[in-house]
Amino acid sequence: MQIGIIGGGAAGMTAAITAARAGAEVTVYEKMDRVGKKLLATGNGRCNISNEHMELFHFHGASPDFIRKVMEAVPPEETRAFWESLGLILVSQEGRLYPMSLQASGVLDALRLEMERLGVRVRCGEEVTRVVPVKRSFRLEGADGQEKGRFSRVIITAGGKASPQFGADGDGQRLAASLGHTVVPLRPALVKLKCRSPYLKALSGCKVEARATLLQGDEVLAQEWGEVLFTPEGLSGPPILRLSREALVSGRRCSIALNLMEHMREGECYWWLKQRAERFGYMKVQEMLGGVLHKRLILPMLKETDIPPQTPSERLSKQQIQALSRILQWWTFPVLGDGGWREAQVTVGGVFTGEIDPTTMQSKKKTGIYWAGEVLDVDGDCGGYNLQWAASSGILAGRSAAG
Template identity: 45%
Template sequence: MESKRKILIIGGGAAGLIAAIAAARNGGEVTILERMNRVGKKILATGNGRCNLTNTNTNIKRFHGNNPKFAFGALGQFDVQQTMDFFEFLGVKCKVEDEGKVYPYSDQASSVLDVMRYELEKLEVKEYCEVEVIKIKKVKDAFQVILSDGKTLKGDKVILATGGKASPKLGSNGSGYQLAEDLGHKINPVFPALIQLKLKANYLKQIKGVKFIGQAAISVGGNTLRVEGGEILWTDYGISGPPILQLSRSASEMLEKQKKPLVHVDMFPQLTSEELEEILQLRLAYQPERSLDFSFVGLINKKLIPVVLKEAGIQQISKPAREVGSKEIKKIVAQLKDWRAEITDTQAWDHAQVTAGGVDVGDIDPKTMESKLVSGLYIVGELLDIDGDCGGFNLQWAWSSGFIAGDHASVGM
C-alpha cells in the first residue's frame, strides 16, 4: 500500500491553515510548524476582532505588487463564493455588510479559528507550536526542514506560509523571506501597507483626536497617486483613518524609493471651492462684528479653527469678520479643500495590517503556487509580492493561495 505524502506547512496563519485543510482532505499527512504558542493569532485580530473574511467586490484592481495579475491564478480557482461556501460548510454563517465586507454572523473572529481548528483535528493534522524553522533543504525528491533546536523533519512537499513582516507580535517576523531566498528566490523590497502615516507638521498635538468625513489623496512631484474618502483622524504623530490606510501603500512605496510624498486633505469634498467660498462669504457677512475664528464655530471642529487660519497665512485670527478680504477667504478655502502636509514615515511594523513586496511571483506558478525553482515547494499568502486593499481582500488572497497550494501539493496520493 502506498504511503501518504508528507506535507510540511511552515506557518499557522490563514494561508497555512487552509492549505493544511485542503491537503489533508486529499489524504495528505500534514504537519503545521508554527513559531508562536498557538496557530491563527493574526486571524483573531482581523476586522477589529470580527474577522473580515472576504469581500464580495473582489477583483484584480484591489490587489497590488510588481505583477498583480498573478493573483488571477489563485482567485480564479478559489473565489469569494467558494470561500464563503467553505466556511459555511465548517459552520460559519456569513453576512455581507457595507462595501461588500463579509463577516461571520457571530461577529467573532474566534469562531472562524475555532471551526478551522476543529476541522484540522478531525483530519488528524499535527500542530507543532513554538518551533522555529531556520533552514529548508531539498535532498533528491524530499525536503529536510531544520529547526532552531537542531531537530530535522522530513517531508515530500513544503508549503511556506510564514506571512510577511506586519504585526510581528502576532507571528509575522519576516523569517520566511530568508528561507525563500536561501532556496534561490528573489525578494522584492518589502514595506508596510495599511498603516498610519507620520507627518511633518508642528500643529499635530493641537488637533489630535479630531475626526471628520473627508477626502484624502497622496501625491509625489505634483502627480496624484490615489484618492480615498471616509472618516479621517488627526493624531499626535500624523494622520489615520480608513482612507489613510488605503492610501498608505502608495505613500510607503514612495518613501521606500526615497521620494517625498504629500498628503492632501479635503475637508469639504461635497463642495466645490467656489461653493465653499460663497458659504464663507455669507457667514462672515451675516455677523461682521464677530471675530474671524469664532465665525467658524459650527462649521469645523473648534480645535481645527486656529490651525486652519494660521496655515492659511492669517496672522490676526481674532480680527472682526468685516476686515477679512476676498484674498484671505480664498486662502482659507484653499486650506480647507487642499490641506497639505509632507509624509515623513509610516508607523512601525507593529501597526501595519499587511506587508507589501516579498517573494517575486515570476518564479511561482500562478495556477498551483509551486516554485518554478524548487519542485515540491509552494509559497503562499503575504510572503508573496501580492497585497490587497483594506476590507477583506488580504484574507481572500490568503484563503485562495493557501487552498490551491494545499490542494495541488497533495494530488496524486
C-alpha cells in the same frame, strides 16, 4: 503524503485543512503560542474575510498574470464554499464580506475545530528556521539545529513583515532566499503615513470626515473618502491606509490634501464663509468657526492662515476669507514616509512569483516546496482582499501538495 506547513496563519490553516481533507497527514508549525494571532486582529476584530467585488485590480504584485491564474484556480465562490463548509455564514456590508457573528475569533475557532477534527497536528511555539532538502524529503529545523520533522512536501505560509507583533517578521522570505528563491524587496502598506506639519501634536487623536487627495505637485494621484485620524507623527484612518500603497510604492514626493468641506464646490466654500462672517460678524473668527469645525482644528487652521483668532468676523478681509476657504478644502500635509512595520496591515513585495507555478503554488526552484499567502509578492487593497488571497493561494497549495 506527509506535509509540513510553516506558519499557522490564514494561509497555513486553509492549506492544512484542504490537504488533510484530501487525505494527507499534516503538521503545522507555528512560532507563536497559538495559531491565527493576526486573523484575530483583522477588520477591527470582525474579520473582513472577502469582498463581493473581486476584480483583479484590487491585487498588486510584480506579476498580474500570476495572480489571475491563482484566482482562476481557486475563485471566490470556492473560498466562500470553504468557509461555509466550516459552518460559517458570510454577510455583506457594502460589498465587504464578514462572518455573520462579526467576530474574527469565530473564524479562528472554526478553523481550529476543523483542523482538530481532521487530525492535523498543530505545534505551537515551534519556529522553523531551516528547510533542508534530504533525498526526496525535507528536514525542518529549529534555531538550535534540532530536527522538528521530515516531510515529503512542505508548504511555506510564514507571512510577510507587517505587524510583527502577531508573528510574521520576514522568516518566510529568509527561508525563500536560503532555498534559492528571489525575494522582491519588502515595504509596509495599508499603513499610516508620517507627515510634516507643526500642528500634529496639537491635533493628535482628532478624527474628521474628509476627502483625502494624494498629490504629487499639482497632479492628483488618487482620492479616498472617510474618517481621517491625526496622529502625533502624521495621518491615519481608512482613507489614508488606502492611499498609503500608492504614496509609498511610487517613491515620489507626495502630499495629502484634506477637504473638510467636501460637499461644496471650491467657489461655493468662499461665498458660504463670507456670508457666515457677515451674519455672525459680532463673533470672533475662532467662535464663528466653532459651530462648523472640530474645536481642536480651529487654532491650527487660523495659525496656518495667519489670522489672529480674536479677529471679529466682520473685519475679515477678502484675502483672509479666501485663505480660510482654501485651507478648509486643501489642507495639505507633505508625506515623509510610512508609520513603520508595527502599524502596517500588509507587506508589499515577497517571494518572486515568477519562480512559482500558479496552477499548483509549487516552487519552480525546489520540487516539493509550496508557497501561499502574504509570504509571496502579492498584496491586496483594504476590504477583504488580503484574506481572499491567503485563502485562494492556501487552498490551492494544500490541494496540490496533497495530490
